[in-house]
Amino acid sequence: MEAKHETNRANGYNAAHKWVNVVCMINASSSGAPTAAPVGRETFSSRKLFILSAIGSAVGLGNIWRFPYVAYENGGGAFLIPYLVALLSAGIPLLFLDYAIGHKFRGSAPLAYRRLHRSAEVLGWWQVLVCFIIAIYYAVIIAWSGMYTWFSVTKAWGGDPGGFFTGDFLQVSESINVGFNFVPGVFWPLLVTWAVVIGIMVAGVNKGISKANAIFLPLLVVMFIILVVQSVFLPGAVDGLNAFFTPNWEALGDPGVWAAAYGHIFFSLSVAFGIMVTYSSYLKRKTDLTGSGMVVGFANSGFEILAGIGVFAALGFMAHNAGSTVGEVAVPGIGLAFIAFPTIVSAAPLGALMGVLFFGSLVFAGITSLISILEVIVAAVQDKLGWSRVRASLAVSIPVAFISLLLFPTATGLYLLDTFDAFVNSFGILAGALVAVILIAWFLRKLPMLSDHLNKVSSVRMRTTWIALVSVVAPLVLGYILYNEFASKIAETYEGYPVWFIGVFGWGMAGALVVGALLLTLIPWSAKSKLNDPEYAAMVAADEAEEQR
Amino acid sequence: MTPIAIVMMIIAMVTVWGGLILALINLVRHPEDEGHLPETIAREL
Numbered sequence: 001m002e003a004k005h006e007t008n009r010a011n012g013y014n015a016a017h018k019w020v021n022v023v024c025m026i027n028a029s030s031s032g033a034p035t036a037a038p039v040g041r042e043t044f045s046s047r048k049l050f051i052l053s054a055i056g057s058a059v060g061l062g063n064i065w066r067f068p069y070v071a072y073e074n075g076g077g078a079f080l081i082p083y084l085v086a087l088l089s090a091g092i093p094l095l096f097l098d099y100a101i102g103h104k105f106r107g108s109a110p111l112a113y114r115r116l117h118r119s120a121e122v123l124g125w126w127q128v129l130v131c132f133i134i135a136i137y138y139a140v141i142i143a144w145s146g147m148y149t150w151f152s153v154t155k156a157w158g159g160d161p162g163g164f165f166t167g168d169f170l171q172v173s174e175s176i177n178v179g180f181n182f183v184p185g186v187f188w189p190l191l192v193t194w195a196v197v198i199g200i201m202v203a204g205v206n207k208g209i210s211k212a213n214a215i216f217l218p219l220l221v222v223m224f225i226i227l228v229v230q231s232v233f234l235p236g237a238v239d240g241l242n243a244f245f246t247p248n249w250e251a252l253g254d255p256g257v258w259a260a261a262y263g264h265i266f267f268s269l270s271v272a273f274g275i276m277v278t279y280s281s282y283l284k285r286k287t288d289l290t291g292s293g294m295v296v297g298f299a300n301s302g303f304e305i306l307a308g309i310g311v312f313a314a315l316g317f318m319a320h321n322a323g324s325t326v327g328e329v330a331v332p333g334i335g336l337a338f339i340a341f342p343t344i345v346s347a348a349p350l351g352a353l354m355g356v357l358f359f360g361s362l363v364f365a366g367i368t369s370l371i372s373i374l375e376v377i378v379a380a381v382q383d384k385l386g387w388s389r390v391r392a393s394l395a396v397s398i399p400v401a402f403i404s405l406l407l408f409p410t411a412t413g414l415y416l417l418d419t420f421d422a423f424v425n426s427f428g429i430l431a432g433a434l435v436a437v438i439l440i441a442w443f444l445r446k447l448p449m450l451s452d453h454l455n456k457v458s459s460v461r462m463r464t465t466w467i468a469l470v471s472v473v474a475p476l477v478l479g480y481i482l483y484n485e486f487a488s489k490i491a492e493t494y495e496g497y498p499v500w501f502i503g504v505f506g507w508g509m510a511g512a513l514v515v516g517a518l519l520l521t522l523i524p525w526s527a528k529s530k531l532n533d534p535e536y537a538a539m540v541a542a543d544e545a546e547e548q549r
Numbered sequence: 550m551t552p553i554a555i556v557m558m559i560i561a562m563v564t565v566w567g568g569l570i571l572a573l574i575n576l577v578r579h580p581e582d583e584g585h586l587p588e589t590i591a592r593e594l
Binding site: 046047048076077078080084238241242244245246247284287288291292294295297298299301302304305309459460 | 553557
């Protein structure tokens, strides 16, 4: 064992030395004389920081306001079974697929897919555009949460949280369209949100993304644990926990429940929209990918269980206070966060603290996810144009912030946010994931090569079962969920919004992402781009040399 | 809480948080090192 250890160590050092030598050779030959080493790709300074950042990306608003309701609606305690099956059979395998692509091909989504195969580049751009759409509205929810952290102190919503949210705070227009009637109470916090996020993006992978996650993620976990402890001691909390954990075994026979579990896992783990490809491209060459991925996957789910306990204990208190059942007060998403929770904050002992903890958690969970979403776009521009970190960060973040500030802090922003969210999730993320697994597994047949890469640098080996899960289970499940989404959105106009509105900002937006991805793929990679990066060429040469030995 | 809800809560905590602890133990057993690959390899999935 010791001898093997030494051999591996020696091979690693030799490969590393060879890699440095090849970089120098390429560098010297390109200019005719030795020059300074090229600026290498940014790298997470430690595996721990990568894991923290990946967890920060995965743990987002959905963990807090989506999972508890999805679990409750789909069998309560029994939902744990499809949830765990979905996590192990699709979530984690697809997470590893993203890791393998990003780490092996060491690039942003478009560059990594391009290096995988020329025809796959369009998938990367599709994911970049999906991230653009999500980024412009995700920031708005963080801004709302920031304001509600403050509102919790004064309980600014008074006796009518619902009326306050849509009336006083958002000033939602009755006409459903896109207008520019700005709401200052949302515009300014959104501007502050973008200023913070742009600062993080400009600072780069180590000084920005890593540091933000190293601060915000532990803070989020501590705040949320305090919130959960506070919630479970509220009167009626037991009723909420009973509602959340009591199993409805019959639900396991319903395909819709299984689809809900798989659908939730896809969204929750941040797979298949470029984030994990981008983050893993910043890893050192000898990083344990699968071991790290297991931690990320289970940490994300661990937080969801915590969120379920905290949210349903609080909802139990709300029902107890209103003299109703938990089922009558349980709602998902925006309704839970900005209407139900303020009601709880108003009535609970130490309610202000509870509100600050809850909305502060949303802010931190949101920011760590938003920076990962934005990083997909920044890295793509950086790779395609060969720009510096600062230049690419500013060139991406400022226009994205501008569009976000133009469209969402308005009286009609809520309608647009709702529509973008519903359609980009289904026909951006899910559709993109389906096309990606079919192309990579069945047309390009790259899974054996990617599993070899995972096994070369990882502690948990991936082979036959992983290939079967990615090539068979994932497409079947994704196809089923996507078909259901398509059928339901065709059957009736989403939320009863005008047909033209859904046509333009729902279906039209989703279609524009595909067209945009095709157009971006047609733009040639410039000489300054990272496509012909000497660092990557040297790394490939070193890997090949190591394999031949 | 009802007995069945308590049982399901414990199962959920043990499987998910236990899975996290096992994943962390596996990671600790394979410390980060630029110079070598993992020595002990877990069972193939």
